[in-house]
Amino acid sequence: MVRKKIGVSFIFSFCFFLLIESIFGRPTVFWISEPVDPADGVVLYGGGFDPKEEIFLWAVPDDDPKTNYIPFSFAKEKRVAVAPIQVSDQSIKFQIPAVFPPGIFGIEISENRFLINRPQIEWCQPARLLPGLKQDETYPGSELCIIGKNILLTTEDAQRMKVILVPKKDGQPVILEVIEAEKYCCRVKIPDNLSPGEFNLLVHNGHGGPAGWSEAYFLKVVAVNPWPNKIFNVKDYGAKGNGLTDDSEALRKALQAADANGGGIVYIPAGTYKVRGSFFIPPKTLLEGDGMDFSWLKWPDNAPLGEGDFVSTAFFSSGQFSLEELSISIRNAKRVLVDSSALKDEEFMGNSRDWEDLSALFKGKVAPLKESPSDVFIRNVRIQFFPFYGYPKENIESSLLWKILKWGLDRMDGLGYSVALGSLSNVEISGCEIIGLRQRAVHLKNGRITQNSFYNPMGAFCLTEIGGERLFVEDNWFADESSFYRRLLPLRYLYVAHNQFSEFGRGNRKALSFNLNFPMGKKRETPLKHFSLTANLSGNEMSFKENILTKDSLVGQEIVVIGHSSKREFFVRKVIANSEQKITIDRGTPLPVNQEVTIYFLPWDRPLISMVSSSEAIKTTLTEKNISPGLVGMDALIISGKGAGQLRKITALNANTLSLDKPWDIVPDFSSLLLFYQWEGKAIFYENQSQDCRFLFPLSGLAYDVIFDGNQVKRTQGIIASSGFFIQWLNNVLDVAVSYPVVENKDPLDQEIRSLNFGALGFLIDPNMTNLSNVPFEVIRGGILRSNRLAFGHQIIVGLGSEEGEFPAQALLAKDLLIDHNWFEHGLLGIELDKGIRQALLMRNIFFDVKEPIKIKEKKEIIVKD
Numbered sequence: 031m032v033r034k035k036i037g038v039s040f041i042f043s044f045c046f047f048l049l050i051e052s053i054f055g056r057p058t059v060f061w062i063s064e065p066v067d068p069a070d071g072v073v074l075y076g077g078g079f080d081p082k083e084e085i086f087l088w089a090v091p092d093d094d095p096k097t098n099y100i101p102f103s104f105a106k107e108k109r110v111a112v113a114p115i116q117v118s119d120q121s122i123k124f125q126i127p128a129v130f131p132p133g134i135f136g137i138e139i140s141e142n143r144f145l146i147n148r149p150q151i152e153w154c155q156p157a158r159l160l161p162g163l164k165q166d167e168t169y170p171g172s173e174l175c176i177i178g179k180n181i182l183l184t185t186e187d188a189q190r191m192k193v194i195l196v197p198k199k200d201g202q203p204v205i206l207e208v209i210e211a212e213k214y215c216c217r218v219k220i221p222d223n224l225s226p227g228e229f230n231l232l233v234h235n236g237h238g239g240p241a242g243w244s245e246a247y248f249l250k251v252v253a254v255n256p257w258p259n260k261i262f263n264v265k266d267y268g269a270k271g272n273g274l275t276d277d278s279e280a281l282r283k284a285l286q287a288a289d290a291n292g293g294g295i296v297y298i299p300a301g302t303y304k305v306r307g308s309f310f311i312p313p314k315t316l317l318e319g320d321g322m323d324f325s326w327l328k329w330p331d332n333a334p335l336g337e338g339d340f341v342s343t344a345f346f347s348s349g350q351f352s353l354e355e356l357s358i359s360i361r362n363a364k365r366v367l368v369d370s371s372a373l374k375d376e377e378f379m380g381n382s383r384d385w386e387d388l389s390a391l392f393k394g395k396v397a398p399l400k401e402s403p404s405d406v407f408i409r410n411v412r413i414q415f416f417p418f419y420g421y422p423k424e425n426i427e428s429s430l431l432w433k434i435l436k437w438g439l440d441r442m443d444g445l446g447y448s449v450a451l452g453s454l455s456n457v458e459i460s461g462c463e464i465i466g467l468r469q470r471a472v473h474l475k476n477g478r479i480t481q482n483s484f485y486n487p488m489g490a491f492c493l494t495e496i497g498g499e500r501l502f503v504e505d506n507w508f509a510d511e512s513s514f515y516r517r518l519l520p521l522r523y524l525y526v527a528h529n530q531f532s533e534f535g536r537g538n539r540k541a542l543s544f545n546l547n548f549p550m551g552k553k554r555e556t557p558l559k560h561f562s563l564t565a566n567l568s569g570n571e572m573s574f575k576e577n578i579l580t581k582d583s584l585v586g587q588e589i590v591v592i593g594h595s596s597k598r599e600f601f602v603r604k605v606i607a608n609s610e611q612k613i614t615i616d617r618g619t620p621l622p623v624n625q626e627v628t629i630y631f632l633p634w635d636r637p638l639i640s641m642v643s644s645s646e647a648i649k650t651t652l653t654e655k656n657i658s659p660g661l662v663g664m665d666a667l668i669i670s671g672k673g674a675g676q677l678r679k680i681t682a683l684n685a686n687t688l689s690l691d692k693p694w695d696i697v698p699d700f701s702s703l704l705l706f707y708q709w710e711g712k713a714i715f716y717e718n719q720s721q722d723c724r725f726l727f728p729l730s731g732l733a734y735d736v737i738f739d740g741n742q743v744k745r746t747q748g749i750i751a752s753s754g755f756f757i758q759w760l761n762n763v764l765d766v767a768v769s770y771p772v773v774e775n776k777d778p779l780d781q782e783i784r785s786l787n788f789g790a791l792g793f794l795i796d797p798n799m800t801n802l803s804n805v806p807f808e809v810i811r812g813g814i815l816r817s818n819r820l821a822f823g824h825q826i827i828v829g830l831g832s833e834e835g836e837f838p839a840q841a842l843l844a845k846d847l848l849i850d851h852n853w854f855e856h857g858l859l860g861i862e863l864d865k866g867i868r869q870a871l872l873m874r875n876i877f878f879d880v881k882e883p884i885k886i887k888e889k890k891e892i893i894v895k896d
Contacts (some may be wrong), residue, residue: 056140056377057083057122059733060676060695061756063848064146064815065213068198069128071115071850071873072146075138075675075812077696077755079122085112087127088136093239097194097203099232100240104143109136112829116871116893120674121348121812123847123871132183134238145765149244152322152712153500153523156477157217159458161314161350161405162255163477165500169254170304171222174206175215175502178244179737182211182235182277190236193218195249198228200411206604213739214714215525226251236758250671257314257350260294262287263610271301273328278305281327287331298356300324306323308341310395311351317654319356322412322463328558329360331419334430342387343368346396349403349454357412359498364434365447366415370395372404372415372452372470375517379788388444404455408462417468438467438486467492473519474498485509485533493537497521509533514541516710517633520550526727531720538773539724546731548590549707552660553636561715567591567627570603570615577610584608587628588632589615602636635660637707638671642698643686650698651687659683665709666690667734667755670699670807671717675755677709703807711735713756721745728783729754730796732809748824752796752810760816764791766893767857786831788859789824794831795843795864810844819853826852829864829887845869854880863887 052126059076066072073606079612088108089101116198116767126135135146154166157173157432168174182188188211195204207219214232230246254322262284265271269280281296288294300320305327311317319325333338343365344358353367360366370392417435429518448466455475462482467485471477477498482810484506486492492510500523514521521544531541561634565572572591584605591601603615613629638661640654650666661685668674673696682689698704711734720726721744729736729751738749738762745768751757767789783794795808815826828844843866850871854860855878863870865888873895877883886892 032096036112047791058695059139059142059144059879061812062144062545063758063812065183065586066126066146066417066759067132068126069874070131070850071125071848071871073812073814073846074122075120075846076135077673079117079119080140083114083117083122083139085114085122085124086110086138086307087112087130088138089130090134090238090241092133092190092237092242093177093191095234095238095242097192097239098198098203098240099243099798102143102145102238102241103834104136104138104263109138111266115895116869116891118846118869118891121869124847127871132237134235134242140779142598145185145796146179146239146240147235147236148242149177149181151176151231151233151247154231154247155478155500155502157409157478159478160254160256161456161475163252163456163476167250167252167364168220169252170220170224170226172220173209174216174218174220174249176217176231176233176522177502178233178779179214180235181216181233182213183206185212186238191216192234193237194232194233195220195224195229195236196749198230204229212527212716214716214737215527217725219560220251223821224251225252234868235705244488257316258288258291258293260288260291262291262294263299266298269298269303269681271303272301273304273326273743275304276306277303279306281305282309284308285309285312285315285317285831288312288561294868302326302328304328304330306330306341308343308391310391311343311345311353313348313350315350316352316354316401317356321355322357322410322810325356325360327356329362331359331361331416333420334362334765337430337434340434342391346370346388346391348392350405350840352407352409353411354407354409355380355411356413359414360420361416363415364445365419365440365450366406366466368447368450369403369454371454371473372450374453375812401764403453403456404449406454406457408449408459408882410461412463413448413465417446417467434461435467464494469494469517472497472515473517475502475519476549477501477505478502480726481505482870483507483510484512490618492535496542499523499896501525504528506530508542509538510535511537512542513545516546516550518553520708520710521546522710523578524654525716525720526714527716529628529718529725531726532719534723539722539770540728541720541723541726543725544713544729544733545725546710546729546733548632549637549732550710551588551637551704551707552658552664553634562631563629564630565613566624570617570626572613572615572629574611578753579608579610579613581609582607583629585615588634588636590615590630590632591615592628592630602632603876604636630835634708637705639703642671642700642702642704643703645694645697645699647693648690649687649693650690652704653686655686657686661688661706664706665711667705667707669693669699669705669755670703671698672696672701673698674808675811686700688697705732709734713737714739716740717742719743722768725750725783729757730783733757746789750783750790750794750827752790752794753795754813755810756812757793758814758816759791759818760814762791762818764820764824765822768836786810788857789820790827790831791818791823791824792826793828793844806842808842808845811846813844813847814850815852816848816850817852821855823857825854825857825859826861827864828867828870829862831862842868847871848873850874852876854878854883856880859886860886865890867892 052601057078061075063073144617154176156168168526193206210217231249233244267280267283269277289312298319345367348370413830434628446467449470453473453574457477460480484494494512495515497515607614640652643651679691715738715741733754851874860883862885868891
């Protein structure tokens, strides 16, 4: 009798286990390779997929969506069975039937149901920023830009698109006027009479009927909080504006009057105002002219006789200012416009002795702020910064311009900036013409850079650096080199569209490089005292020729050790001790022996990588025991093993157990490897054009969820990434591959991309990525290359791009690639896949006059359906 009870109990327990397994072990999807059209291949990423998985599809009808979401019914009689093409435990690949109409598609896998091509709002921002606005805020009467995926599927759908605001409290939905719409962004009108309040924002792309509405996105409508509007006309303070009289004192008095008023409008009527010296723009002050062709501020343009002729900066500020509708012309200056926010970045300060002069200007002008500085608006302003008038004469290296700015042949720390902004929120630069050596608008939160031109006709180096979080970059012209920059703030939520890149001269010829080398850990609280040093390496010790350090001043500091060999290997280490002349670092992967190296000091702590001991709900316990409390607020990405590709935020820490902002979709286990860092990505690069550059948007480092769609390049080496999770290249056009020589980077953290004898689209893997962790992991996961056109020497590549390259020791570099419906013409090679690639699907690719269409160096788990 007892045995019978035990047997029944065992059977019950076993059946219960199977029930739980069927519920929680069924397939789960957390990423989809969308947007997709009929006949396109699709990648679903998640976990728990079975090799014999059944897939059912629906073409969701385009009924009237009304103004409320109704879930799709998934009626069995209307479904279509589709056979998977490639299945692994973590992904499944299949093809949308060609007979389906374009639109939203329903998917069912083991009773797990969801929609493809449904709109997804990722962030939003007013088209014109006003003082006091914060993230996800707009105001009555504004035009709101909505950024996300599947906003519009085809241009023909624009007339059917709908956007509504639903009050969080009681109230009827408000249908918004759609002013403009395209694939990843739309602009809508917020009614002038809409009362401030909290709303849910929803988008419908014209497909899917009531089931086609996006998930609700929180939006707050706030009342405008304008600055003081009292006008201070510079002519009332004695200015003439005739280009002859010195109007410096009049301008200074007008600015001081605005400062005493708590802000205001300093008005510069049409005319040319001769000024000299530096001017402080007080908080809540608008410096406004009658148009940049009519109101000119002009500094002396004589040839400089001594260093004293150079002003430290023409304008300086501390946030909360605006420049509009005027032109600035200046020759003898070290900078033109510097905000105190830029000084938070130690690299901007550099080692320049001129720093003391700039500090003296800000003394007493920068009041302590309760919040981070914000509200900077530069609209319709021309800055002509011409320090290099004329021609260099004899004894160039002893000339004054060489001493101060090296005639533009080298970049001097903290010098040569037309604009220098950093660590600001709510920033707009629009309609401007910026001429000069360098432009910097970095570490911005909620920023807009639109309809500007950045260039340098003086023939020397030109560099434009931008960066931040929720950054809208559209309709600009960038001449010569440009890049995204990040030291104090990760790069994420970027929209980069309809920009032009051309006129590349000296430098590395990169167009808006997207450099994420060295994942960002927690920002260091104490400022850095050094940026880069040259040392001799022996074992785990580095020595200097002179006593340049303070004993134990660098203990705990993260450094990058970069070898001087042709391989340019780098290694991340922590300082465990230092004397005045020597640094001792922790041990890890072997370092180069007895050679000269460059040491670069990181402004953040090294990201933690750890295995998982156990995980349940929002709790995850790590095998690592000594966990820093600084992990709270950081992000956790599963980079390998079960659940790979999922991203969460850490909300609490108890010993070695983490609390997350939400449970994992797929619970990690002992096979899972977690990276704790500040994630970067969620970027969209849409319909940009470039010519004669080395690379457009070269992406290095571990980016997450990035789309390159509809970009066009000509006479370049292509569009590439070194690694990343869920990177998509769609509908890009690469025409005429041209090879350019490698240029040594000025920034050691910037990836040095070797010169290729072909043009490339895809992943040009950087072997140094494997030095980031002692535990190997796949540096590429979920790569999509679809409907691209490559001609005259361009090819798709996933690999090292060199027969002579030293292949990394780890066996597996990339997983889950889809290379679908690309057109190749007039080239030696079409598609090249290197070793260490698994779960790749090649389908529907077309080759015309290509000598070797496909080259696969290690055909394991790779399917070719061409």
